Amino acid sequence: MAASGLRRSIDVSGYDLRLAMPLAGFFAAFFLAPLAVLVVLSFQTDTTGAHWGVTQYVQFLGDAFSLGVLASTLWLGVKVTAVCLVFGWPVAWLHARSGPTVKSLIMLIVLLPLLTSVVVRTFAWIVILGRQGIVNATLMSLGLVEAPLKLLYTDLGVVTALAQVQMPLMVLPLATALSRIDPNLVAASEVLGAGEWRTFAKVILPLSLPGIVAGSMLTYAASITAFITQSLIGGGQMLFMPMYLYQQASTLQNWPFAAAISIIFLIAVLAVVTVFNTLGRLSRGFAQG
Amino acid sequence: MSSAPIHAGRSLVVDAVSHRFGPSTALQDINLDVKGGELVALLGPSGCGKTTLLRIIAGFIAQSEGRIVIGDDVVDALPPARRAVGIVFQNYALFPHMTIAENIAYGLAARGASRTVQKETVARMLDLVKLGGFGERLPRQLSGGQQQRVALARALAIEPSILLLDEPFAALDKNLRLDMQIEVKRLQRLSGITTILVTHDQEEALSMADRVAVLSHGRLEQFATPTSIYDTPATRFVNTFVGSANELGGTVLGTDGDFLRVRLDSGGDVSVRAPGGMLSEGSRVAVCLRPEHLRIDAPGEDGFAGVVEMALPLGPTVVHEVRTGTGAALKISEPRSGGSLLRAAGTAVRISTAGPGLATAYPQTV
Numbered sequence: 001m002a003a004s005g006l007r008r009s010i011d012v013s014g015y016d017l018r019l020a021m022p023l024a025g026f027f028a029a030f031f032l033a034p035l036a037v038l039v040v041l042s043f044q045t046d047t048t049g050a051h052w053g054v055t056q057y058v059q060f061l062g063d064a065f066s067l068g069v070l071a072s073t074l075w076l077g078v079k080v081t082a083v084c085l086v087f088g089w090p091v092a093w094l095h096a097r098s099g100p101t102v103k104s105l106i107m108l109i110v111l112l113p114l115l116t117s118v119v120v121r122t123f124a125w126i127v128i129l130g131r132q133g134i135v136n137a138t139l140m141s142l143g144l145v146e147a148p149l150k151l152l153y154t155d156l157g158v159v160t161a162l163a164q165v166q167m168p169l170m171v172l173p174l175a176t177a178l179s180r181i182d183p184n185l186v187a188a189s190e191v192l193g194a195g196e197w198r199t200f201a202k203v204i205l206p207l208s209l210p211g212i213v214a215g216s217m218l219t220y221a222a223s224i225t226a227f228i229t230q231s232l233i234g235g236g237q238m239l240f241m242p243m244y245l246y247q248q249a250s251t252l253q254n255w256p257f258a259a260a261i262s263i264i265f266l267i268a269v270l271a272v273v274t275v276f277n278t279l280g281r282l283s284r285g286f287a288q289g
Numbered sequence: 290m291s292s293a294p295i296h297a298g299r300s301l302v303v304d305a306v307s308h309r310f311g312p313s314t315a316l317q318d319i320n321l322d323v324k325g326g327e328l329v330a331l332l333g334p335s336g337c338g339k340t341t342l343l344r345i346i347a348g349f350i351a352q353s354e355g356r357i358v359i360g361d362d363v364v365d366a367l368p369p370a371r372r373a374v375g376i377v378f379q380n381y382a383l384f385p386h387m388t389i390a391e392n393i394a395y396g397l398a399a400r401g402a403s404r405t406v407q408k409e410t411v412a413r414m415l416d417l418v419k420l421g422g423f424g425e426r427l428p429r430q431l432s433g434g435q436q437q438r439v440a441l442a443r444a445l446a447i448e449p450s451i452l453l454l455d456e457p458f459a460a461l462d463k464n465l466r467l468d469m470q471i472e473v474k475r476l477q478r479l480s481g482i483t484t485i486l487v488t489h490d491q492e493e494a495l496s497m498a499d500r501v502a503v504l505s506h507g508r509l510e511q512f513a514t515p516t517s518i519y520d521t522p523a524t525r526f527v528n529t530f531v532g533s534a535n536e537l538g539g540t541v542l543g544t545d546g547d548f549l550r551v552r553l554d555s556g557g558d559v560s561v562r563a564p565g566g567m568l569s570e571g572s573r574v575a576v577c578l579r580p581e582h583l584r585i586d587a588p589g590e591d592g593f594a595g596v597v598e599m600a601l602p603l604g605p606t607v608v609h610e611v612r613t614g615t616g617a618a619l620k621i622s623e624p625r626s627g628g629s630l631l632r633a634a635g636t637a638v639r640i641s642t643a644g645p646g647l648a649t650a651y652p653q654t655v
Contacts, residue, residue, distance in 0.1 A: 187382070188378065188382040189395070190370050191372075193396050194370060195370060203384055
């Protein structure tokens, strides 16, 4: 046993690579190849495929409407991520500092939404936010408002629903990072004379940065590409990149322009992810003692 | 390195402190009176309540009953941040994202000290723990012993009234541990700070502390100087937990001056101390005999008979394991300087005590 374990640990790189081969093949066939097709497609100047050039990119980047859709999509991601962070951090902290029973209860509540379909959850939000929905009915029965508020098909509605849908992606990495923080560090800070806010700002928050970065990256990527929730809660009035892309490809059959939109969106997302990654690398040093 | 004592240590009184976690009692009526500048060890096996007591003194836990008095102040209402105690944790708990200098300055910054004062104190503290030039490093770039010195410097930088050490040497390997014990003792003497050391290591407690408080199951078994703890243990627990002890059954014959005369089941009579008060004639007792208080070659018919089972030469001493006629196994330790010889297994020997009053008798409860 010991001998074979030793051999395996020496031979580890070769072993790992071979294990990754099936997935690599799958990715090459069903992700890289279509991506390459997409790139090629985006350089066609018209739907006939006869001429080549960067017209599609020029058209997107020169069009205020298209740039507006891209900007509002990226900005939507920022808002959802911020909401998830503000509401998710305390939950993750509670999880990290609770006893085993409360801990598993919190985890169950956090994970529960993942066990239902996004479509179901989004329709639930329509029921909650609609003109005759739960929120409006409650507000009106309490006499707080006279006419129902417009919640559905608004920015607020989209951000709220997306934040709920994506919350687990923020809470899980945060909970992991926070549970790694040694409780003695908090005790040491206290006993050295720091108040709760100083302990939070100087010790707990900096040490939770790796979790914040990982959670934000996941939440951001997931919320800007959340086609279903964006479309159903946002309705016809609000257009985000995934729906824009879908319209160009499916409804207008303008495949080259749709491909160019995809590539631009992909680059924009990669740029954001790179920023997060850099932050993550800078903060990773904090997590280890 | 010419640091004068930071200030005279303040006294610490643990006054009738009890603590319960739900239905279970963690501490039962603990009374300790620690003088200013004294180093007191809280010694006991894990789960004896010593760490709970430390956390109560620090203010992390509010005791169910009793008072904590530091100097002239009852501190029960004060949070940890305002008790002015310093703690060195077992894992040091250095802030991993801060440099050594930032770690040491943390408490000063929290107290609103100016940058100049912080810088000056950090330099003085690094000097004190012999880590000058390490200020800009991160904790993970330091060895265990160095990290511990930083933890000590960080705790001392705020000039605490009481220094609390929570198993500070447990994570160090044996050679380094001795160095650090000497180092901590030096710093403690130098600063004159009242210090509480929590440990399960009896050698550490006996060698470092001015007085040792032995705890078991939340009760204070004995609070005395290391030599008293070892030579005149107050309870059977202290006798067996601190140092090693052979336990033999016996029956009380009567008094013998200040001592009690006991007939051992394995034969022979011994004069023993009876810390629990004199016991009546005929009562059953457990007699605790330390290995170095037994002699293996009693002349003639003195003492009682035994057979050597094993001889263990341990450098300065030699330990024989001997089985008595009643089947009890005894460890007997002798210095080797006299050239005392190893006895072969199977050798029949006579065993006696080295003198009156060296053994201790406790009422037999079983």
